[in-house]
Amino acid sequence: AAGVIQSPRHLIKEKRETATLKCYPIPRHDTVYWYQQGPGQDPQFLISFYEKMQSDKGSIPDRFSAQQFSDYHSELNMSSLELGDSALYFCASSQRRLAGLRSYEQYFGPGTRLTVT
Amino acid sequence: SQQGEEDPQALSIQEGENATMNCSYKTSINNLQWYRQNSGRGLVHLILIRSNEREKHSGRLRVTLDTSKKSSSLLITASRAADTASYFCATAPNRDDKIIFGKGTRLHILP
Numbered sequence: 216a217a218g219v220i221q222s223p224r225h226l227i228k229e230k231r232e233t234a235t236l237k238c239y240p241i242p243r244h245d246t247v248y249w250y251q252q253g254p255g256q257d258p259q260f261l262i263s264f265y266e267k268m269q270s271d272k273g274s275i276p277d278r279f280s281a282q283q284f285s286d287y288h289s290e291l292n293m294s295s296l297e298l299g300d301s302a303l304y305f306c307a308s309s310q311r312r313l314a315g316l317r318s319y320e321q322y323f324g325p326g327t328r329l330t331v332t
Numbered sequence: 333s334q335q336g337e338e339d340p341q342a343l344s345i346q347e348g349e350n351a352t353m354n355c356s357y358k359t360s361i362n363n364l365q366w367y368r369q370n371s372g373r374g375l376v377h378l379i380l381i382r383s384n385e386r387e388k389h390s391g392r393l394r395v396t397l398d399t400s401k402k403s404s405s406l407l408i409t410a411s412r413a414a415d416t417a418s419y420f421c422a423t424a425p426n427r428d429d430k431i432i433f434g435k436g437t438r439l440h441i442l443p
Contacts, residue, residue, distance in 0.1 A: 248430060257420060258375070260430040271430050305375060307431075320365070321431055325374040 217241055219308050219324035227330045228296050236291040236327045240308030246270070247289040248321060249281060250305040258305060264289055265311055296331045303328050337434055338421060344440040351408045353437040355421030356401075364397055365431065366406050367420045375420070378406075408439075416441045 220239040228234050240247050246265045250258040260273035264283035275281075278296075283289045293300060307321040339354045357364070366378040381388045381397045381404070388395045394407040408415055418438050422431040 250431075250433075257433040257435050258431075260432065263430055273430060303372065320377065320380055322377065323367075323375040328372075 219306055219322055221304075221306050221324040221327050223327060224325065225328050225330075227332065229332055230296055230298060232296050232331075234293045234296060234329060236293070236304050236306075236329070238289045238291070238306030238308075238324060240287050240289070240306075241310075241322055244308035244310045244322075245287060246309045246311050247283055247287070248307040248309075249275075249289070249291050250307065252303040252305065252326075253299075254302070256302075261291070293329075298331050301329060301331045338419070338437045340437060341435070342438040342440070344442055345411060346442050347411055347413055349411055351411050351415070351439055351441075353406045353419050353421075353439070355404045355406070355434050357404075357421075357423045357432075357434075358402065359423075359425055361399075361423045362426050362429070363424050364395075364404050365422045365424070366393075366395060366404075367422060367433075369418045369420065369436070371417075378419075411439075411441045413441050413443060415439060 222237045248263040249261040251261055252258040261275040262281050263271045267283045278294050281291045303326045305323050305326045307323045309321045337356050345351050361383055363380055363382045365380045367375045369375050379390050379395050381395050392409045397404045418436045420433050420436045422433045424431055
């Protein structure tokens, strides 16, 4: 079965550079979530999109922005990178529109490991 | 503030034994999920239990939920070396909400 695809899998950037992470949800999934997991930390919610509109926002720095495109893939743009941005970035997808009364299970991608030097 | 707190933070047991991990949370939830993460890798969804459910099984996994105590437990029976990983509970306040993760339990299965 198709899973969530994230690219790139690894990324090394220098301080003050920009980075773009991409997420391709499971086919027919309409909702995308972004999470950040620092070293030894639990994943923290950043932002989510449903049907190409931002649906919820967490602890996402102003230097970060994200969007969901017409094909439902999403991109997380990170500018003025700081050392503290080094983390594993997960994307998850779920299907809300056809879920009915069921809870929306989120399926996670393998993550993008960002290292800022 | 952190929604989920796991207990214990780390657990080492012999292969073949049962492992129990607990999770407590603070606010009302629609569902609670358990995830496994091998060192620095992706999150694998294990099981979801809804707020109106009390127990759920999946293979060697058994999850209980006590909404009156705002707690859940994950039992892994007949542990194997491959079960060595970090286990996170995650809660969803509403069914379409972001997931709020706890700090995780590091489980180490000794040969």
